[in-house]
Amino acid sequence: MERSKDRRPVSLQDRARYWFDRTLARSTGTLMGWLVIICLAVVVPVSALLVWTDPGSPRSLSGRLAAVWRSSAETLRLGTVTGTPLRMLLSALLGLVALLCVSTLVGVITTGLAERLAELSRGRSTVLEQGHAVVLGWSDQVSTVVGELVAAQSSYRPRAVVVLAERDKTEMERALAAHVGPAGRTRLVCRSGPASDPGVLALVSPQTASTVLVLPSGEPTADAEVLRVLLALRAVLGEGTGGPPVLAAVLDDRYRAPARLAAGPRGTVLETDTVTARLIAQCVGRPGLSLVLRDLLDFAGDEFHLAEATAFHGGPFGAALLGHATSCVVGLLTAEGRTLLNPPAATLVAPGSRLVVLTRDDGSARPEDCRHLVEPSAIAMAQPPPEDAAHLLLLGWNRRAPLVVNQLRRTARPGSVLDVVTDRAVPGPTREPESGAARLAVRFQSADLSRPETLLGLDLAPYDGLIVLGPEPGDGPDRPDDRTLVTLLALRLLEERTGREMRVITELTDDRNRPLAPVNPGSDVIVSGELTGLLLAQIAQNRHLAPVFDELFSADGSTICLRQAGHYVRTGCETTFATVVAAARDRGECAIGYRRHDRRAIPPDHGIRLNPDKSERREWSADDQVVVVATEPTEPAPAAGQDTEEHQPGPADTRA
CATH class of the missing domain: 3.40.50.720 (NAD(P)-binding Rossmann-like Domain)
Structure with a gap:
């Protein structure tokens, strides 16, 4: 009884709508029948109104009905043949058949184009590129990596950067365009799908790429997914020694060894958490170090390159430190492939060795003797005091x-x-x-x-x-x-x-x-994400530099330091940067720049100047700092x- 009281009466309009909905849901033929009825219900009365209101229409009823037929037939494209009812019926039949054929053809073409456009928007077509850079995965480092690859001004810069991630293609293109900006001569290509699927991974043609980068996501299973992507990459490339260099990043050190095995002999694996922790520890007591490293790792200014050492073969490494006017030498790449960062000045530069230099680009490291620019009288003789406990x-x-x-x-x-x-x-x-x-x-x-x-x-x-x-x-x-x-x-x-x-x-x-x-x-x-992205982009440009950055961010070996300028030259004295380089060399260090402390030391560089010309003269104050690559004693690992x-x-x- 209570249920009957709450039941409201159903209106005629609701019943008609419900009946109409059930009728349309029966079949496609029912839908087409209703469309025909609706079209006739609109076209025929309007055509009759047009004929009856036309002063030039026929006077007879049959003539007017024929005019109404012609107007309706032209509107519905059913033919305009008049005469006996049989002729008019055959004309309408031909028109319906023609309409059906044309509509079917248009539908097929429209469906095919829509499916093709949808496939293109999903990014599932094969990339036909040569020498491109492939970025697998989407994380907070992807915009930095892609941006640096686009900004690289060197012979290593790829003609195209292809990004494969399990995200919408249009969304990825929009995000990269917002962060990276104009790509210039480099093409940005996005493909959508799981990079751990070998069938999907083959779409980006990794076998013809110049380098492949695998990025970890921010999910808890990011490292396991990196391993799956590396294994899928091995399945696509095969077990041979060929293929492009592979650069991957993991979060947890426990996944680094398995990732190295999966990446193969041409693979390099970075552990992002350890790199970030090392940088945080290095910045303690070295204000401004993060600014130096950011300037050093991006491609907007000077970065590390390999240069020929022919002019210094058979001589000591210390002679090369003053052997370039517009480049700063920091290490050696031996003929056996070993990288020596800040070796002793007496180290022999053997034939086949190459220099690790800080310079603008590949072709700017030209040998030039700068020993005449050194002013011995300006070199500080006092030893710096030892640092206190903190x-x-x-x-x-x-x-x-x-x-x-x-x-x-x-x-x-x-x-x-x-x-x-x-x-x-x-x-x-x-x-x-x-x-x-x-x-x-x-x-x-x-x-x-x-x-x-x-x-x-x-x-x-x-x-x-x-x-x-x-x-x-x-x-x-x-x-x-x-x-x-x-x-x-x-x-x-x-x-x-x-x-x-x-x-x-x-x-x-x-x-x-x-x-x-x-x-x-x-x-x-x-x-942390930006730092890892910059490191990945640098190593992707030249995999021989991986040991350089590994040592720079490690607790052992050589690292980058900011030290008072008074440790190298007399404060208040005007002298050349070559004098600073010579003073640092005598202390077993490689000077690569300085940081001034004055009113001009404002963002974005905060007074940091890397790789100045050896002939640059300035007055060094007690607050200025010299950026050097030095070796500091550390406690052995527990x-x-x-x-x-x-x-x-x-x-x-x-x-x-």
Whole structure:
């Protein structure tokens, strides 16, 4: 009874609509019949109205009906034959057959074109290119990699860059156009589909490419997907030794060895988290290092190239340092394929060796004797004082934080202390480490870093530098950089209150947030995705440079440093850059540029000048810095299973 009360009466209009819908759903013939009825219901009355309102129409009824037929037949393309009803019926039949044939032909053509256009829009056609660069996968590095490949001004630049990812082709083209800009003479081609499918991977013709790059996504299974793509690439290229060089990136070090096996003998694998952690650790105590590396890795200015060493064969490596006016020599590529970065000045340049130089492009490294430009009287004779132990503060924790701590432990001065403040449970050993404790002591403290009052309550006076790490994507409702920017704002407010500027090393995930970071000029902002993309693009241009970058970003061997100009030349003295190069050579280093500290040191270069002409003269102040490639002593890596951190009990500490 209640259900009958709630039931509303159905109107005649609703019943008619329901009956019409059921009729149309029966078959295509029913639909065509209704279309004919609707057309006749509109065309015939309108044609009759036109005939009856025409002053020149026939007077007789039969004549007018014939005119109505002709008008309706012309509108519906059914023929205009008049006469007996049989003739008119045959004419209409022929018109319907013609209409059916033409409509079918138009439908077939339209469907074929639509399917072809849809296939092209999905990016499933085969790429017929030679010497192109293939980028497999879509991540936050893809725009940087593609942009640098397009901007490369060298003989290695590909004529086309082909991107294959499991995304919409139009969406990829729009995103690349927004980030990369005009591609100039380089063609950008996008194809859609899973790169781990050999059938789809064959569409981009990797066998004829000049290089293949495999990028990890931001998903938790990114490294496993990189392995699948490398195996699919092996299936397409075959098991032979031929094929293009393959460059891949993984996030976790556990996948690096399998990825090397899958990439083959011509493959190079980078571990992005380790590279980022090494750079963060290197920036501690070296303000401006991230700016130098960014300028060094992009293709907008000078970058590393290989140059002929014929003029220096049989002589010492130190002679080559002053053997180029517009290039800076930093290492050797021996005839056996070994790369020596910043070797001793007495190292012999054997026949078949090539020089690793910082220069504008491939053809700009021309030998020229610059020894006459050196002014010995301007060289500083005093030895630089040893660096003191540092007290550092690390705010935040993510998957790269243990790598950062380990790198700091190996490079810190003896007696240094690292305080870690985080709102997450982090691993910490329960016993005193057997070695390295006197080098860096690590202490943990738990605090809610999401609250500004917690940050504003920090005492920054004891610290020589700060490291800010953002949370992992997905750890909270906000984007990772949002928490980082809030932390930087609080630190900037503390600097204004105390009147003391702090050296801050900040990690961001999106390069678009770099201009938003409220940091002082002495701080470094590191975008991990951009750094990896620049490295991939550089190695893709010349795979022989992979050992150079591997050593530059490692804790052992040679690395890039910024040191006071007074360590090399007399401050307040005007002299040439060749004099700086000679002074650095005498200290076992390779000078590649400088950073000035004056009013002109503003963004975007912040006073950094790489690869200046050897004849360039300037007055060197006590605040200026020289950019050198140098070798610094480090703590040996701890043995497997050995604790690397000192533990201070706290509510957030857990055993790994």
